[in-house]
Amino acid sequence: MSEPIRTAETAAPTDAVPTGTAPGADLLARTADAVRAAGAVLRERFGDVVPHRTRAELMDALAANDAAVLEVLRPALARLRPDARFVADELAGGALPPGEWWVVDPAEGNVNHLHALPDWAVTATLVRDNRPVLTAVHLPLTGETYTALTGAGAHLDGRPLKVSRTTDLGLSLVATSQARPDEDEEVVRRTGSAITAMLLDALVVRTSVPATLHLLNVAAGRIDAFWQFAGARADLLPGALLVTEAGGQVSDAEGRPWTPESDSFLAAAPGVHAPAVTTLSR
Template identity: 50%
Template sequence: MSSEEQLLTVVTAAVRTAANLVTRPATTPTTMPELAAALAANDDAVSAALRPVLIGALPGSQWTSDEHGSGPMPDGDWWVVDPVGGNMNAVQGMPDWNIGVSLVRDGRPVLAVLHMPVAGETFTAIAGQGATADGVPLKVSAKTDLTLALTGTGQARPGREADRADRAGVAVAAMMRNALYVRASVPVGHQLAQVAAGRMDVHWQFDNLRSHIAPVLIVQESGGVVTDFDGKPWAVTSDGYLAAAPGVHAAALDVLRAVR
């Protein structure tokens, strides 16, 4: 077993255990302080459980749980953790939430785990070795017609900036005119996992946050094409990205390039 495979085994077990710490408040928050406290409680509990295990499994590695961080990363081994992707959903009692972990080495993703506790699925990937869901190899959709494609996007980070909202709306409308279906939801990791599994065909984001690294690697290792909106290969430093099955990527890129 390679060192990456050993790490993946440790991370997968730790993530599954940490998921049991995510809770829903006794009453749904109705004020911003209540909501912030509930979100922080989940993030803090998961981070406290994962951090010592991950750092201990790879001596000398470093940690970041700033899921809204973006841009270049320092050299070395970094555990990039999204403690509760879709935390708002968990707090509200909805099933779409996950825990995501990636290992980034010198700015490049090495491995990824995305665990969806309610769905009972764990997606994993090692760079260059493929991706699986609970041990079953993943493969993206074989579709070649965008008009038959299930597509999606979501709000990668909170915000009400008018220009960002307008751009997102224009892109959704454009894709609705060209694809079979458009889903706008969070967390982003859920949609990317569906692309990796061939259940959805396209996902795009005008943001490229560190919390996306794990599911993007899973899509790539499932045979998906992930680029920026100029068609260049995705990188941690890309401004945004399109992740899609190879047969519909070019058509989807044409739609989004015109409205980005």
């Protein structure tokens, strides 16, 4: 079983990235350069709604976006950490084997991209023994790049990020996301019940994909809490590091330590974490 994600208070020091190649901050900067270069490819492919009449045509269009981005992103990351293995299945969940892995989502929010909606990104997260070490998330349409390094904080284009100071769930903007298409019926019903509970307890509930963009907003203090049932590594690991490094709390929906094997996820400002757990645990 993998170990829980560390909070900001117990994070590893900034030299957590092993020596032998680039130091932590330099490696993060180069990772950000890689996702920006890959994001330019995805930006060039953005335009009108991509027509599809069948599920197979939709899947082909999604795969074409992924392949175009990975052609740039994968070799760039391999040059940075030649010994790190690579996983680009954005729907895969659970723990990874020990060691270093690049967990990437070449087109986070890919379905939005194909529908000419603006909510999509390119992400790359270096994970060691199932703990995120650093992450870079690039939004090609705005040019923004969000980064986090264990023990060194979370940033938007170099500016520090801090979670919300709110202490009242009743005044909070909260969000959730659909983990994957064709989700298990039990998860779908659990999600619906949680949305209903949050509609009663929170001020406003946002529901949209992808998860990473909600988590960026939690880290930046724009959204007070985000939760999701089930989930994929590529959805949650970047945001988990960004939120904890911005001073937030990450757990499962019942308040227990979160790992990639958990069946739920909650990221929140400290002042509303406990009330959110209470709401989601009904």
